Amino acid sequence: MGQPVVAGVDGSPSSLDAVETAAHEAELHGVGLRLVHAFGQSSPHVPPAGPPWSPTAAGVRELIDGTLAEAERRARHTAPRVEIARDVTLGEPSTVLEIASRAASLVVIGSHDRSVVGGLLLGSTAGHLAAHGHCPVLVVRGRRAPADPVLLAVDDAPASAGAVAFAFAEARLHGAVLMALHVCRPGSADAYDGPADPPFVTYDRNHLLDHAERVLDAALAGHRQRYPDVTVRHRPVVGRVRRTLIEASASARFLVVGARGRGGFTGLLPGSVSQAVLHHARCPVAVVRDRRE
Incomplete structure (x- = not known):
């Protein structure tokens, strides 16, 4: 059996949604599920009776056990054999x-519309994991x-x-169509086909679309042969x-996005593409880091 799927648990409704998603992913991948509860000063569920860093304080152990028991119940209902x-x-938590x-x-965590996972700030937890995690991170939202x-x-x-690679594998496991999308910005260098200074040239939309098709062809080429049963559409x-x-x-x-230290889809700075989709996407978001970093 391979490495397990990890679900971050804090007792919030969104983290329980993440547990169900994680259980389903574990079942599809044929691996175990690990429910992780981070108990520290950022936890919103610490009773005032005891020190926040002591899980043996009055009421704390019962609270943790109850939280994890509910998470496990939801997981077993979703995937009884995992x-x-x-x-x-x-x-x-981060x-x-x-x-x-x-x-x-895979690590799976929840998301609130207000960018909070229980007491865990999405920008710090999801953003930190997207930048520093050692495996793909799936933020369940929308x-x-x-x-x-x-x-x-x-x-x-x-x-x-x-x-x-992650998107192809997930599409095959879920029996889903893979929609590959590449966006070219009108102001990017790819918009211009000649030596003229870009600010003073009108961009060629057809040239941009041709460039996007070439990017998609190059990115997907090897994986099409590896996953012949996955239906792929270009956009x-x-x-x-x-x-x-x-x-x-x-x-x-x-939605699956790639990640690297700077720029592209994961500068992980305010206003970056990765932060935008982590906070505003209308479906769950998987962030996959470049393993070479």
Whole structure:
């Protein structure tokens, strides 16, 4: 059996949604499920009677056991045959889950519309995991539509290679169509075909769409042979990257984006594409880091 799927648990409705999603993924991958509860000063569920870093304080152990018991109940209802382990760890959630990701095939966490996972700030936890996690991270948010395609945001940089492989594997496991999307911005260097200074030239939309098709062909080529049973559709687009991805996510099973240290889909700075989709996508978002970093 391979490395387990890890689900971050804090007792909130969104984290229980994440547990169900994680259980389903574990079942599809044929691996175990590890429920991780990070117990530290950022937890909103610490009774005032005891020190926040002591799980043996009055009422704390009962609270943790109840939270994990409900999470396990939801997981077993979703995937009865999956082996489930519980883990309560002292520490900040982002750090605990980053460490857990070292021995995981996937980490799944929840999301609130207000960008909070219980007491866990999405920007710090999901953003931290997207930047520093050692495996793909799936943030469960928005609608879940089993009949919709897996949406893959294809970057024109090597960092998207891991995301492409992940998206193909997930599409096959879910029996879903893979929709590969590449967005070219009118103001990008790819919009111009000649030596003239871009600010003073009118961009060629057809040239941009041709470039997007070439990017998609190059990114998907090897994986088509590896996954011949996956139906793949191209979607070259000219427009604003964030807006296009968020709008496209409204009709996706989940969105897969690549990640690297800087730029592209994961600068992980305020206003970056990755932060935009983590906060505003209308479906779950999987962030796959470049494993070479």
